[in-house]
Every structure is written in C-alpha cells, then in structure tokens.
Amino acid sequence: MKELTLDFGPATSGLTADEVYRDLVAEFHRLNATYFDNGLKMPAIILSRRKSFGGYYQPARHRIVLSWQAYEEYGWDETLNTFRHEVAHIVHFNHSRAFWELANLLGATKRYASRPLKQPRTPHRYVYECAVCSRRVYRNRRLRRASCGSCDKVYNPLYALRLVKDPASR
Ligand SMILES: [Zn+2]
Numbered sequence: 170m171k172e173l174t175l176d177f178g179p180a181t182s183g184l185t186a187d188e189v190y191r192d193l194v195a196e197f198h199r200l201n202a203t204y205f206d207n208g209l210k211m212p213a214i215i216l217s218r219r220k221s222f223g224g225y226y227q228p229a230r231h232r233i234v235l236s237w238q239a240y241e242e243y244g245w246d247e248t249l250n251t252f253r254h255e256v257a258h259i260v261h262f263n264h265s266r267a268f269w270e271l272a273n274l275l276g277a278t279k280r281y282a283s284r285p286l287k288q289p290r291t292p293h294r295y296v297y298e299c300a301v302c303s304r305r306v307y308r309n310r311r312l313r314r315a316s317c318g319s320c321d322k323v324y325n326p327l328y329a330l331r332l333v334k335d336p337a338s339r
C-alpha cells in the first residue's frame with residue numbers, strides 16, 4: 170500500500186504539507202516534554218491523501234496517519250486536534266475513560282473529526298473499517314472473519330473489520 174507523505178506541493182490554502190509536518194513534529198516534542206517527561210518515542214507522522222478524514226494511530230508501525238483532505242477543508246485547528254487525539258492513543262489504545270482524560274489534557278478539545286465536505290467515492294461494493302485504527306478496506310466481495318492487517322499481522326478478532334458500506338442496505 171502506498172502512502173503519500175510530503176510531496177503534495179502547495180496546499181490550496183494555508184501551509185504546505187512540509188510545513189504542516191514540521192509543525193506536527195514540533196507539537197509532538199512539546200507534548201512529549203510537557204506531559205510525558207520525553208518518555209514517548211517519536212512516531213512516524215503521515216499526511217495521507219488516501220485517508221479521507223480524521224486520523225488513526227497504528228501501534229504495530231508506531232505511526233500516526235492524518236488526512237490531508239481534512240487539513241485542506243478545515244485547517245490547522247482540526248489537524249492539531251486530531252493529532253493530539255492520536256498521540257493519546259499511543260498511551261491508551263481504546264476510547265477508555267483514561268484515554269479521554271489524557272486526550273483532554275493534551276488539548277484535544279473536539280471529540281469527533283469533522284465530516285468531509287467532498288465525500289470520497291468508491292466503486293467497490295463493500296467498504297469495511299477497522300474499529301480501532303479506522304483504516305478502510307474496499308472489496309467487491311463480502312469478507313468473512315477478516316481483521317485489520319495494520320493492527321495485527323494475523324487474524325485477531327480484537328481488530329475485526331466492520332461493514333460500513335453494504336450494497337444490500339441501499
Ligand atoms: Zn480515537
């Protein structure tokens with residue numbers, strides 16, 4: 170799977186992808202020094218064009234993936250909020266009470282990502298999503314007993330893929 174990172178060129182508004190990346194790295198170091206006594210390992214930070222909205226943290230790869238579209242449509246505050254949310258996931262994997270306390274402490278003030286203005290279109294009949302990292306999987310056939318390959322290399326029901334687009338329900 171190819172992820173695009175820093176080669177998008179100038180954004181239609183605001184900062185370039187390089188500048189957003191630089192500012193996220195600075196924010197990580199600030200959070201790490203302020204709240205974790207520099208105890209967190211620096212994650213890879215990916216600004217993805219594939220990810221249509223929000224973001225996720227993948228523990229197996231220790232990386233945070235954020236949506237470039239979300240930045241273009243809603244700007245830095247949205248991206249910063251999502252980034253702080255994902256940094257909290259480095260410590261607490263699930264949306265537990267402890268997770269939300271940490272997310273609030275880090276300044277993630279919004280609970281949910283904004284909805285995309287431009288809805289992505291997919292020709293695939295079925296869309297599945299990992300309940301933990303939100304990664305999407307597109308298929309033309311129904312999957313049985315499938316789990317997220319980013320969260321675990323082998324089948325693991327903890328990271329079961331749930332159906333978010335079903336042609337039978339339209
Ligand atoms: Zn979350």
Ligand SMILES: [Zn+2]
Nearest residue numbers: 299302317320
């Ligand atoms: Zn996952």
